Amino acid sequence: MGNMLGIQLDKAGEMPLRRQIYQAMRDRMLSGLLKAGEPLPSTRELSADLQVARSTVCEAYEMLIAEGFAVSSQGAPTRVAEGLSLETVPGCPARRTTESRQSCKADFRTGSPDLRHFPRYLWQQTLNRALDEIKVEKYGYTGAQGLPELRYEIAAWLFRSRGLIVDAEDIFITQGATHALHLAADLICRDRPKILMEDPCHTGMLRTLMNKECKVVPVPVDEHGIRTEMPDADAGAVYVTPSHQFPLGGILPASRRAALIRYARDHDAYLIEDDYDSEFRYCGEPVTPLHALDPRRVIYVGTFSKSVYPALRIGYVILPQTLHKQWIRLRTHTDVQNPVIEQAALAVFLRTRKLDRHIKKMRRIYGERRRALLAELERTFGGGWRAYGDDAGLHLAVEFPNLCFDDAFRKSAAERGILITPVEYHCIDKGRHRDKLLIGYGHLDPDEIRSGIGLLYEHVRDYFRQEKKGL
């Protein structure tokens, strides 16, 4: 009799035969090949035709009936249901191929810790220890605020590393700093959409706020950090990076810190303090956060992306009590909570002081790299540059008076395999920092830094020589 419906079965395939039959029939009903009310072949006929067990066809028919593609009534043959016909779906356009990239010879991008020094076996041990300790209930919904043991350990660590006295009840775990800002903006900007923001600032953070339809009002930054002659705007919050301004690198002086607190009090506003990398300061200890000056006015944002690793996705906020309930409600309906395993492991990592040791080691390594970078800039560029900001972090802002770094420069560098960002890229009001480049060095060893700066020097020389010719 031949294959009565043109069904081709893949008998060696991974999909069960009953499902292959079901799908073939379903497709024929949707396309109109099998029409409403039309009787289906009997299970006996079709099983003989397809050379499969009759029970397999019965199962396929049961699926069709259960999902309403077919109807059966006692004694009568199974028929195609009404109302199924759809025009067939047009084919999808061909996939775009991924672009080929120029191989990277010098990667000065910012925000990358050195993963080669991450103690992954120690971390694996820590994870296993956490998995041994964790109660099975913790695999269920464990709350939007985050695991209590992790919040407790973060509070203890903030005390011993920064002298910050925080109650674990005021700490809320997030999926990193971006996520924290996303949620904070939702809380604050709904009623008061204006937000004051350091300019320049991290362009990713800026976009997070713009996505929330916040109205961003820029406030200029100098080499010490945000300037506190605040513009006249009814802002619900001020976004600042006082411990290490991104990208210019200043550590905000105490008088400006006090001015920020006064501003927040006078204008009933919050200060969003993004403390993204203050663990890595090379002279002295981490700076005491703004939070210590007035916990009622500061939303402190911390992250373990730099000190542990980026794909950990754990950060936290310290919230004023006025925001606790709203935060929990918002988080519950945004992404519910953080995964449990990393939270439990990080708590063990903190409890056993392994994070303290790792940070101490990395501070030494990053400090060496910074010195290697400064020495190499001195050696190649001579006196025509100046390091901006303070002695901290995983990147350096460098000023080259009289030069102008724009997007054309960035692109031409990328074409030569040098990935580097002009400060201008992170500016809201353009034009004030054209003479500065950002050099991310945390993820580069001293040899990579030296060869990279050599390439950068050659490119800067060639690019600006060519530019002068063009004039």
Add this chain to the structure above:
Amino acid sequence: MGNMLGIQLDKAGEMPLRRQIYQAMRDRMLSGLLKAGEPLPSTRELSADLQVARSTVCEAYEMLIAEGFAVSSQGAPTRVAEGLSLETVPGCPARRTTESRQSCKADFRTGSPDLRHFPRYLWQQTLNRALDEIKVEKYGYTGAQGLPELRYEIAAWLFRSRGLIVDAEDIFITQGATHALHLAADLICRDRPKILMEDPCHTGMLRTLMNKECKVVPVPVDEHGIRTEMPDADAGAVYVTPSHQFPLGGILPASRRAALIRYARDHDAYLIEDDYDSEFRYCGEPVTPLHALDPRRVIYVGTFSKSVYPALRIGYVILPQTLHKQWIRLRTHTDVQNPVIEQAALAVFLRTRKLDRHIKKMRRIYGERRRALLAELERTFGGGWRAYGDDAGLHLAVEFPNLCFDDAFRKSAAERGILITPVEYHCIDKGRHRDKLLIGYGHLDPDEIRSGIGLLYEHVRDYFRQEKKGL
């Protein structure tokens, strides 16, 4: 001489002495006890006074100078900086104590898989295998779309379990279904804020949309699922649970599926298909998703919260190509990406078919529990009830004609230790499903189900007897 500034050091404490001195000085400057321009005691004096090494005081002074609390100039004593004074922070109000809860005797809440049957040692092995395999670069930023190996394994699993043919390039990992809906709403509702939504629906999902300021237009549901006489509204999307309607339990018939696709095509709208628990169907196989009918019109939302465990926080969406770029941009500025470890482990769990085996086992267990629940309802309530919807999932909607379950009923049950939700709780338009209760049974063993139904029976009897008296 006595303690010259009233500084108390905790010499046995965990905070370094230099930091204790620094903080004590800082607090005195902020409070105005040490005034702008006032000279600080010399390091020699203060170290003698506090009985600590002079180098310790020097370090504290360096911190104060670095942060701008103090200024020093060659030859002159170190002085308090200008502009520091702040009124002291008022004390925080006393903490609220956590409410004591009535001990729970029967927990019929929905949405909880049975964690006692989760193979945690197998999962730990799987995690270790993933950690052994994972390259160190994966601890860095690995992309907003999710790990390619996980997306590949999900595509393969969707094919073998549901017959869905999906390209891994169309799969985007999320932090669960709520997170997926949060992002989808941001994408769609910005331009077209109206969204059609099944009514009743999961109230958590409803709140997620309301938080996004979407305008929700309810569409009634009957025992087969959403009714497809759609209201006249310029909606950008329709939210549906066609595989197993939450909470009423219907499996949407094929003709209504086709009607939804036609609606989406005619109105240039997307269908958000939330497939939250279709793994657990007790007669036949999982239903083929709407997505198979027209991948260009459907945003398919899947989650591993029920099939693996809730605190895993991994879900996914299958997106039409038109939304890929916007999704990546949005996710990057929302919470960047999922953590890497669970993604890698879930990929191994899928690749080694351990998820398939776990689901098969749990389907058997949940099926038994469902039968135990139905038998016990029959035994206690006799004929005065009827199971609503189809034979699937981890909960059952039960209709008790002539009874009316409202929030007062829910509260009175909770007072007797019975946690149970009336369907009314999940209704947008109130009043149409007052005669129905939701009984979550997935996390209860047959004995717990039997004793719980016994308690529920007694409570229903007492509650409505009392109510009649009151009339």
